[in-house]
Amino acid sequence: MLQGKKLLITGVSSGIGEETARIARAQGATVIGVDVNPPKVEVDQFLRADLGERASIDALLAQLQLLPYGLDGLANIAGLPPTRPAPQVLRVNLVGLKYLTRGVLPKLADGASIVNLASLAGVGWPEAVPAIRASESLDFESVEAFCAAHGIEGARSYFFSKEALIAWTLQNRWTWRARGIRMNAVSPGPVDTPILQDFIETLGARAEEDMKTMDRPGRATDIAPVVAFLLSDGSGWLRGANLPVDGGMHSHILVQQHGL
Ligand SMILES: NC(=O)c1ccc[n+]([C@@H]2O[C@H](COP(=O)([O-])OP(=O)(O)OC[C@H]3O[C@@H](n4cnc5c(N)ncnc54)[C@H](O)[C@@H]3O)[C@@H](O)[C@H]2O)c1
DSSP: OOTTOEEEEESTTSHHHHHHHHHHHHTTOEEEEEESSOOSSOOSEEEEOOTTOHHHHHHHHHHHHTOSSOEEEEEEOOOOOTTSOHHHHHIIIIIIHHHHHHHHGGGEEEEEEEEEEOOGGGTTGGGGHHHHHHGGGOOGGGHHHHHHHTTOOTTHHHHHHHHHHHHHHHHTSSTTGGGTOEEEEEEEOSBOSTTHHHHHHHHTHHHHHHHHHHSSOBOHHHHHHHHHHHHSGGGTTOOSOEEEESTTHHHHHHHHHTTO
16 A cells, blocks of 8 residues: 555656556555656646656756655656667666656655666566666766667667666665665566557567467556555565566566576
8 A cells, every 4th residue: 555655656647657646646645747748647746857858857856856745656657669769768768767766866765665667678688788787877968879889779779778777676676775765677568558559560570479478468557556566565575676567478488498
């Protein structure tokens, strides 16, 4: 339950973020929603921000500073699909997400929970470690040069953004332990939201095949309750975890990979 929690949820105007806001409020949380588009779901406060722009995030952080209370949770759900230009995908899905999270940290209450919306698309992160290491110093201005240096173009930007996000979540398992602040990730397989079509367009036959293997794509209502659980005190012993919420796809990949 999220009774009494003050939560900051990004990507609140569509899909998984919208459903997470709905569930969180139904469980008694106060929700501050962030998105570049206006929300359809009811929130306690909406703050418009473009999470791919440093100045816009700075303005958002300044508004958050004025809140008379600390935040009990941050759900980083906003994200762009692989059909968008590679530098923009990296700015929103990785650079902006990390910049916002670091900026919000002083405003988080002790014991707060941070949840990152990663993806099954990030499952290959161990093979991308050199580029992930190089991305640790990535900022808004250096994204184009980074993409050129690491051959990140087209849909690869989306995969890389999620690989690096999973790695960052694991790396930060204990970073804020003294304050009881923990960070975890959720990795859905394909989910039926407005960006599902973008994935099908990008991945073609593979996406269709994956969805047949899974028997159906996920729904926002399959993913949001898991995000809500990670925001709740019941998940307090989960630190740096990346939870696959994909109808069994991650297990399927693992057993096939290891010949089981
Ligand atoms: N749908 C899927 O198949 C799927 C699978 C795995 C992971 N995910 C991840 O889940 C998250 C939510 O995706 P969704 O399926 O709900 O997509 P969605 O498009 O329905 O929602 C994404 C939200 O993010 C917002 N957003 C995009 N760019 C922004 C920016 N620059 N600043 C502020 N807000 C911005 C959009 O306005 C939108 O409201 C994303 O991070 C996505 O990568 C989705």
